[in-house]
Amino acid sequence: MKIISVIGSGTMGNGIAHTFAQSGFKVNLIDLSQERITAALATIDKNLERQVSKEIITAAQKTEALANIKSFTQMDQGVKESDLVIEAATEDMNIKLKIFADLDKLCKPKAILASNTSSISITKIAGVTSRADKVIGMHFMNPVPVMKLVEVIRGFNTSDETTKTIMSLATDIHKVPVEVHDYPGFVANRILMPMINEAIQCLHEGVAGVSEIDTVMKLGMSHPMGPLQLADFIGLDVCLAILNVLYTGFGNPKYSPSPLLVNMAASGQLGVKSGSGFYDYKGGGKDLVISKKFRRSS
Structure with a gap:
């Protein structure tokens, strides 16, 4: 070629x-x-x-x-x-x-x-x-x-x-x-997206905060990036689109997108590309800053 x-x-x-x-x-x-x-x-x-x-x-x-x-x-x-x-x-x-x-x-x-x-x-x-x-x-x-x-x-x-x-x-x-x-999500996203979706649902239900969820997966499972940070990197609109393909393709409720993901995508909080998702990227620094929406009062 x-x-x-x-x-x-x-x-x-x-x-x-x-x-x-x-x-x-x-x-x-x-x-x-x-x-x-x-x-x-x-x-x-x-x-x-x-x-x-x-x-x-x-x-x-x-x-x-x-x-x-x-x-x-x-x-x-x-x-x-x-x-x-x-x-x-x-x-x-x-x-x-x-x-x-x-x-x-x-x-x-x-x-x-x-x-x-x-x-x-x-x-x-x-x-x-x-x-x-x-x-x-x-x-x-x-x-x-x-x-x-x-x-x-x-x-x-x-x-x-x-x-x-x-x-x-x-x-x-x-x-x-x-x-x-050729099956919905192939291999990578059929495995990855349910994990990301579950992390978002844990946040939605108040099980733990943004940094806590990402820290558990980074330190406990040796992931280089936590699932919420990864979702921001991929783009929350893309995550939603893939989950919808999985949900439609398999008809299984386990692939149903978290309501929090749906709302964030609808509001334009898409992650890195929009400047804000689970983390705030507008400051331009290398350190992760949790988005104001998800910060907990001390």
């Missing part, structure tokens, strides 16, 4: 573009908004510079990686010569189905179409294309340049050849691919 296109320049999209470009691939980064693309390229530049300062890469390698990225605001221009297109748009079924239906018409017949979805059915996504054998999931972990895991999700009709190609490609970009089958 020579040319990789990435649809969406947000946190996951720019991370995926960064990773492929750093590994020597030509990358087309596509977003409808030039403003978002400009911000994404600035983020990639900053993250590459951080790698230079840590002596992970050289300044020359940074320059080469940036030169490997082209940007487009029109999808037809960015994908027509691509060997692989990775969709990293909002975790919304209707948006993804529209993108894949369009990609099927715009891409060359041999191109593989992948989704970075964290929970939505690859089989359903493939159903709007005429190349279901070439549709697959590549669920990267955030932050993409740092995290090693890629869940490679086989849809019902994904071919062995497509799966083998993507597993090999993930290795080529220094990731560890794990093949999983």
